[in-house]
Every structure is written in structure tokens, then in C-alpha cells.
Amino acid sequence: GQSLEQPSEVTAVEGAIVQINCTYQTSGFYGLSWYQQHDGGAPTFLSYNALDGLEETGRFSSFLSRSDSYGYLLLQELQMKDSASYFCAVLNQAGTALIFGKGTTLSVSS
């Protein structure tokens, strides 16, 4: 089956850079996705990596190493509004639906 591991909590200050790691074990791999969820809100899509390397989208970047079954989300120039939970996700074995990690709660302080 599919399983993902990510830290439960990360804290940082405004303006800093933070990296949220994700390791996965899968039967069949179709890529790694990242989602953001603010407290009381719905998860929203951030990024997707199918191939090794770094994908950059504004202040957020996502990295994948398929040989290491590892990826990370990099958040730069942190802002208070970045305080949220961040989930990595992979497709299930059938490639039909996403399986989510337990999430990392990021707290940004001033």
C-alpha cells in the first residue's frame, strides 16, 4: 500500500525559509503533490512533481527525488498567512485517487 511520512509540526518566523520533508512508500508511483489547508478550511492544491528536480511557483518550491522516495516543499519569505497545514500526497496503487500524509502544521510568528 501507500504510506507517507512528514513532520507533524514546524515553526518559523516571518521572512524565514522553511522546508517540509516528505518520504513515501508506494506500490507504483505517479508523482508527489502538495496541498495547503488553513484552519477550518478546505485543502487546496499547491504543486505537483512527476519528475526529479525542483519546481518553483512564486515563494513556494517543491522538490522530488524518486530514487530516494523523498520530496520537500520549500516556503520562502514566510508570511503570517502561510500558517497552515501542509500535506504531501501520492496516488493510490491503482492511480485513481490521492492518498494524503498526516500533514505538517506550520506556525509562522512575527
Add this chain to the structure above:
Amino acid sequence: DAGVIQSPRHEVTEMGQEVTLRCKPISGHNSLFWYRQTMMRGLELLIYFNNNVPIDDSGMPEDRFSAKMPNASFSTLKIQPSEPRDSAVYFCASSLTGERGVFYNEQFFGPGTRLTVL
């Protein structure tokens, strides 16, 4: 587009009662997912529909849970009878799946239904 719509947003019921959660996916999306989120278990996939057909219901916890999608614009998740351990936030999500099941990783989530079973 209004996004994925779920109702009700909050539901408080007593143990043993029937609960029905409703979802309207984004128009044009052909895949629909029901998730349950709790602090202990995180975001769990319950069931997945493609073109209104249930494809994978292995995440449905018990026979007390059932889901239907009678048409492309409506789905329900029913719990009968409900139990306190069913208390959670239930999310519906939709996405577009291409030919031969090519899956697009961007799922669009509704605002969720917060269910409390007393």
C-alpha cells in the same frame, strides 16, 4: 464556477440517527471523491467515483456508510445509524480524469461538512 458545493456545513445529530451529506462537484469534472478528516487519522479517502460509477470504496469504514452518485452533478454520503466515532469533517472533492484513467493531481475540495454525533 462556484467550486465544489457541500451541504450542510455543520450537522449535529444524536447517535443512531441517519445522516446524509450532499455534494455538487464542479461542472465538467468527471471524478468525485469523499474524504473524512480527523485529528487522529488525518485525511482518509472513503470512496471514489468516475463518471458516476463507484470505482473504489475500500476506504468506507463499515456497512453503515454508503455513497451514491445518481448523476454527474450530485452525490450523497449516508451514515445509518450514526455513532459518536463518526464525528469528523467530511470533504467532497472533484477533478478531471482523462482518457484511460489518466489522473490529474489537482483535486478541488469543497468547504466540508463538520459532523458531530452525540
